[in-house]
Amino acid sequence: MSKNVKRLLSFLLVVVLAVGVLLAGCGNKNSSSSSSNTSKQEQTATNSKDPQNLHFKSDKPLEFTMLYSDHPNYPYKEDWLLWKAIKDATNVTLKLTIVPMSDYTQKRSLLISSGQAPEIITKTYPGQEVPFVSSGAILPISDYIDQMPNFSREVKEWGLQDLINSLKQADGKFYVLPGLHEINVPDYALAIRQDIFDKNNIPVPKSWDELESALKKLKEIYPNITPFSDRWQGNALLNVAAPTFGVAGGWGAGTGMYYYRDKDEFGFYPATDDYKNMLTYFNKLVKEGLLDPASFTQSDDQAVQKFVTGKSFVIMTNTQEIERMKTQMDQTLGKGNYKVTRILPLAGPKGAVMPDSRLENGIMISAKAKEDPNFPQLLKFVDWLWYSEAGQTLTKWGVEGVTYQKVNGKFQLMPDVNYMNLNPSGTKNLQKDYGFSGGVFCLLYGGPKDLAESIMTEEVKNYTNEVNNTFKYLPPAPPVLFNESQREQANMLSQPLMDYVSQMTLKFITGVASIDKDWDSYVQQCKSKGSDQLTKLTNDVYKSTKDKIK
Structure with missing residues (x-):
């Protein structure tokens, strides 16, 4: 082989490698989590204090549908800061089907049975998913847990696997993503x-x-x-x-x-x-x-x-x-x-x-959600918002500098915001005026121990610790x-x-x-x-x- 041919082949090899690198860098820009974006998120997560708390943010605007239970104590408002905060953090807009809390169970059943249920079905207590399993109207979410690192980490680190097993159906799968607590809060x-x-x-x-x-x-x-x-x-x-x-x-x-x-x-x-x-x-x-x-x-x-x-x-x-x-x-x-x-x-x-009792109301995913081309992003979104500490902090406390501040490492409501009498002089309500700490997105004392205790008064915190030190918790019955x-x-x-x-x-x-x-x-x-x-x-x-x- 001549020197010129060798030079030509070497040149072509360099070009091919360069194009490959370029394409890998560009990725699919229509994906909510492109290869480069994901790698950056993973790199960020690796360098963070919580290497498993993978953040999700789409590189293009996404919209997911969701069934929303409207609580009479803090009725839905379109202009709640909650919606902007979720979009700013994830680039996701939620298209809501709003149902009064009093009618929620019945309306949820009708929507699922008719095939009209939104993709994300909230406020579902373990056991309430059972009537919808055989019809195939909701997803066996256990098939997709490998795409939900925050959920998987909490289950493993908090010793919740036996409780998760109790949710399994005849096919050995489970169909509801429950709310998770690190600690029992009687x-x-x-x-x-x-x-x-x-x-x-x-x-x-x-x-x-x-x-x-x-x-x-x-x-x-x-x-x-x-x-x-x-x-x-x-x-x-x-x-x-x-x-x-x-x-x-x-x-x-x-x-x-x-x-x-x-x-x-x-x-x-x-x-x-x-x-x-x-x-x-x-x-x-x-x-x-x-x-x-x-x-x-x-x-x-x-x-x-x-x-x-x-x-x-x-x-x-x-x-x-x-x-x-x-x-x-x-x-x-x-x-x-x-x-x-x-x-x-x-x-x-x-x-x-x-x-x-460390499982609480959670989420079903409609079977039709799998047809959404952005289904993998929907799973990442749910995993981050409901199961990462960052997502749980957002839905519980809101936006730092607007609804809360950190003082000596501890959460504190802003001077004009009140919730559960933590700041009685506050004229604005964290739930009613901003939409945070609502039962659709967060559990009162759910999530990591530190976050659960952040919303507790000293009286409640001491009470919880005393109960946990005094009582024996019974393991769940097998399904x-x-x-x-x-x-x-x-x-x-x-x-x-x-x-x-x-x-x-x-x-x-x-x-x-x-x-x-x-x-x-x-x-x-x-x-x-x-x-x-x-x-x-x-x-x-x-x-x-x-x-x-x-």
Whole structure:
């Protein structure tokens, strides 16, 4: 080969390599995350303090559709700073289908069933996705988790895999992206009139038995008052109490199935002695005039009015509701004339236990989203906004210098902004006026521990730490991977069965039915309504499919 030919070949090789480099540098400029853009993001992430917190920003404007639950306490506004902040950070505009919160569940079902659901379907609690799985209307999002580094990191680092596994369906996949918490933040517990307890030298109860003793003393001192009158039709009360008795109840009543880990099998808990013991306890409080029987039927407002006017001294509450009650009591009793304390959850016969509740409402992705040419960018957008610390900070706190500032490394609302009474002198509201800290985009105490604690008062932070240091969290029950026909059969059994259980629970607690005389008949009725068939079906499916859970 001549020297000239060699020179020519060398020259052509250099040209080919140069063009290849040029093309690699240009990439596809219609992609929201081009090769060069992605590499820059990855390089930035590698050099950052959080190497896994990959930022997403499209190099061209994108629009995704989203179902939005409109909260009456902070109604939607088109000019909220939230929308601009999201677009500035990601170059994404959200086209919203806005539905009042009161109609959200029904409207969501109609939209999904008709194939008209937006791409991003928010405010979906684990379990609510199940009716839409068999139709193929929503994506098995577990197929795409490898494209969601922030979600994957949180699940791994926070030890959430068992909880994620509990979301799996018959095909071994899961269909909802839940909201994630690094730490448990128990929100529902009893509030007491601490000033009344202190005045009468009554110790703050730490168990259900100690609560009974405290209520008896209050009844002796205030014979014309029923000391405990509850709200939420007793559903929060039974939901919190049930695990300490070894069962489920209230909002967490479920299908009637309870997983017994020592036997590795499910049983129908409403017919057990443990459930009977729980009903006996609350029935005793009612019989002795310590617990208002109206607790299970009255409206929330009626229950709250009794507490804020001094006609009761104990009520179920949560972080936000206790602040609302204090505001009302400033008017009814006067500032400085009362003291309200949210006490630690109470221990029961099974000890100081509660379920691990670090999954919350999250997102479904419509199956048609996969047809969007920008589907990979949609996944990156969701992953960043809902699961990166930067995205969670944006949706919770807003824009630095406008809604918040950092003072000595700590978040602080700007002087003119208020939220949850963190800055009472603020004239603008973080939710109502700016759109941040809304339930569609962020969880009150979700995300990383530091971010969750950033919105807490010292009182709430201390309370959370004390509960986490005192209580044992129960591992989740494994999922039962029903196929469509099995699930339909289970629902046909469980729904009328649990309607009956709910009716009899109320009757047993309030004394309309006698636990001593009517319990055996109740258990037989449960059997006749299918409790044994439900138990057998559940265990048969569980044992034949549990290998898919790993």
